[in-house]
Amino acid sequence: MKLSSLLMLSLTAGALLAGCGKNETAPAAQSAAAPAAPAVPAKIVIGLDDNFPPMGFRNEKNELVGFDIDLAKEAARRLGIEVEFKPIDWSAKEAELNGKRVDALWNGLTITEERRKNIGFTSAYMENHQIIVVPAASTIKTKAELAGKVIGIQDGSSAVDAVQKDPVAASFKELKKFGDNVTALMDLTTGRLDAVVLDEVVGRYYTAKKPNDYAVLDDHFGTEEYGVGTRKDDTALLAKLQQAMDEMKADGSAARISTDWFGKNIIK
Known part of the structure; x- marks a missing residue:
């Protein structure tokens, strides 16, 4: 009876140990099988x-x-x-x-x-400047002459930061913000604005298409990078x-x- 009891205890302990071993190794096996997330999406x-x-x-x-x-x-x-x-x-x-x-x-x-x-x-x-565009017939020739004028600018653009850091901004009559530069330039053409400050790459693109409507001042509001x-x-x-x-x-x-x-x- 004692030998039988010992044999039964030994078999039971072995089964328990085997069961514990499976529980410990299962997560590791599952983890190894899981695909790694791609570093860059497709x-x-x-x-x-x-x-x-x-x-x-x-x-x-x-x-x-x-x-x-x-x-x-x-x-x-x-x-x-x-x-x-x-x-x-x-x-x-x-x-x-x-x-x-x-x-x-x-x-x-x-x-x-x-x-x-x-x-x-x-x-x-790429390097860029914040340029000043005025109507072709405008008498404004320098940045200082923007004093007392209504200036258009794209909301959320780096032009806003560049202009607001410049002391001349305090002399504007109004700094009017637009959803995009195209709308601002349209208001410049119709006389609702005196000047528009915008990225040079955009400004040059439009002024080249309509040289009789716009002029670009030599002054600008600084250099930046894209x-x-x-x-x-x-x-x-x-x-x-x-x-x-x-x-x-x-x-x-x-x-x-x-x-x-x-x-x-x-x-x-």
């Missing part, structure tokens, strides 16, 4: 202002086209990922990005220290976009796209 959504020519805008067929769009398409092709362009309210771009409604901002996005707090940036790929923005914690995507941009600069692809849109290479 598709990214790029947020843009679709009324910001020549960087991003709609052509006569209502297609999204532009310099930045062509750059982004080439970068996506090199990375082997799909890209979707999503028009957003540019004044709410950081909320769109960090709310994960878009994965990147690529549309004449100015690099600033304030924006770096909430956005991860690639290195600069970069591509991602969420700060999305370091894998940021690194891949940087890699693609570096390759495009090195092999001349970025210069070719620039020449297609501006007639010369303005890539930084």
Whole structure:
């Protein structure tokens, strides 16, 4: 009886140990079988202002086209990922990005220290100025002569920061904000504004098309740089976009796209 009892106890203990072993190893087996999350998604959504020519805008067929769009398409092709362009309210771009409604901002996005707090940036790929556009017949010739005038500007743009940091802004009669630069320029043409401050790439695009309507002052509100923005914690995507941009600069692809849109290479 004692031998039988000992045998039964031994078999029971063995079964219990075997059971414990299975419970301990099961999670590890399940964990090993789970696929790792991809560092960069197969598709990214790029947020843009679709009324910001020549960087991003709609052509006569209502297609999204532009310099930045062509750059982004080439970068996506090199990375082997799909890209979707999503028009957003540019004044709410950081909320769109960090709310994960878009994965990147690529549309004449100015690099600033304030924006770096909430956005991860690639290195600069283009230099820009905040220029002053006036009607062709205007008597305004300098920045100082904007005193007492009504100035138009795009809400949420880096032009707002550049102008408000300048002492001359305190002398304006009004700084009127618009949803986009196109509407501001229309108000300039109809006489509701005395001047518009906007990105040089956009301003030159419009003034070149209508040289009899607009003039650009020699004075401006400073120099800035454009970069591509991602969420700060999305370091894998940021690194891949940087890699693609570096390759495009090195092999001349970025210069070719620039020449297609501006007639010369303005890539930084």
